[in-house]
Amino acid sequence: MKQFQKIKTTTVPFDKVNVDTDQIVPKQFLKLIQKTGFGKFLFYNWRFDVNEIPNPSFILNDPQYKNSKILVTGENFGCGSSREHAVWALQDYGFSVIIAPSFGDIFYSNCFKNGLLAITLDPKIVQKLMQIETELEVDLESQTIKTNTVKIPFQIDSYNKKILLEGFDEIALTIENEDKISEYEQKSNVSSLL
């Protein structure tokens, strides 16, 4: 996994609540067997009409947001299905940070497994961030979001922070504890399905 770098870009104010993963990547695109190339399917049914023509009123089709890497959105973002394709799509499209008052649990966990930074902030601050048109700087190391005029701290679990900053392979880390896993297995009487 790539290490998370400090970023500074404009934001996309995506003022919707309960955006479920079915909207982030509709089911017709879950049949692929690779992790790449999902960006073109992001918010597909909102971004394109039935004839696959971009919907001009959808925010991501507005050229002013073309280079934004920060999505600022409403509560319970990423609720619903466990599909990690939602995270792959957001990243492949170009997003590095999602800011919301709350996230769906599985989506939140999926973000950190892929190096996408999900930041939870007070709903009032999120609403204010949606009004800001200048660039935001997101620094994970110091856990701050900066604009030209303000500095907003954010909370993050230290384990998730470490994963993102170091970009480490979680499986390799777990395998280092192989003896502990074997020890557990010796004690437990989990029944085989063979």
Added chain:
Amino acid sequence: MSMTLFEKIWNSHIVLEKENGPSLLYIDRHLIHEVTSPQAFEGLRLNNRKVRRPDLTIATEDHNVPTSDRSLPIIDQTSSIQIQTLEKNCKDFGIQLFGIDNPNQGIVHVIGPQLGITLPGSTIVCGDSHTSTQGAFGSLAFGIGTSEVEHVFATQTLWMQKLKPFEIKVEGKRKNPLAITAKDIILSIIRRIGTSGGNGTVIEYRGETISELSMEQRMTICNMSIEAGARAGLIAPDEKTYDYLRGKKFTPKNYEELVEQWRENLKTDPNAKFDKRFTINAQKIAPQVSWGTNPSMVSDVTEEIPSPEEFAKGDLSQQKGATKALEYMDLKPGTSITDIFVDRVFIGSCTNARLEDLVDASKVVKGRKVSSKVSAMVVPGSQMVKKQAEDLGIDKIFKDANFEWRESGCSMCLGMNPDILGPGERCASTSNRNFEGRQGVGGRTHLVSPVMAAAAAIEGHFVDVRELDLN
């Protein structure tokens, strides 16, 4: 110290703990399917890793499979490739697969309990959010993403931040249990606590109404815990639980010994502390019908569709969401729920496609015909459910009424196979999500119980099943 059932299961599965960090939890059962596993297997190959415990892993094909004639080839190339990929992966990594032609094939959350894979007190994961279904057996069962699927493959463990226990008590006797189903109970709960009310928690359902429910009904309740935002739902096991799992394909040889231990241990201690509590009275629950695009947008069948203002109770974001939902659903506030006409009826999904669901729905259908304006289908949750229903003659009741009787799979719950709604089509569905486009681009979903769906198929619009003779 007094502990909740969740804490007991959690503690007994800790391999390693980090201070203020996540715990490494041992996973007893890993269920997989074709949609969320291919990239995980690919990750193993790239790093030259194996599946650590193929003997604790079971695969089935459910999301993509056609529910029509399975002797024909799968027309959709991408679906076909995904299914072939799972078959190859299971072969390469030594995993048991209940594939499309296997009599044990079915929706992953339906076959787990039916085959005795699900066990009380165990940890169960699957790359699918409705894994919560299996919490009905007193197991800690939850959905995971594909990276976590890969992690479980390689290590049989998961790093998890501890969830918080949330008690939901359902009290009171239902006046008409055939008409007021488990689906109505869980929709009533989600309607009240909201779609994020359970975020970060494991819900333990308790109370006399829960005790009275059958195992299959308990599964319906736990299944939709994720729709309230909870990672898992949990019901303490009792004699019904132990009876259900006795003598299944994978029931352990020392089962009675295990049951003794479970009777002793698998319950929340008196005075155990929950982080959150909520109580609902089942006597006051009416048949529920969703009218919007998330599972909290629900009304009693006797009510009218609320205005976005009434629904949102002052929350402007929710009000905006409800306005957009009504626009998408092409519905107006003030319309009676019973004045909503449907084009399609879907009885199926991991929420409501077990034998009891089909038996109950057949009571509404028996001797009647589907409205000429409605196309209706029944998709049993597994091949085993299908066979059990056919042995009881249930298939004949549905077919005589002009329902289609299909093969098992996820089908129109999410429409990854050819079973989808057309744009603008309105469906009474026994599934779990009424999200925009879930059942097909532009399709409109109303979540209901199996008996409510069956009645809507017959009448062509929603009706109050309490007014029907169901006996």
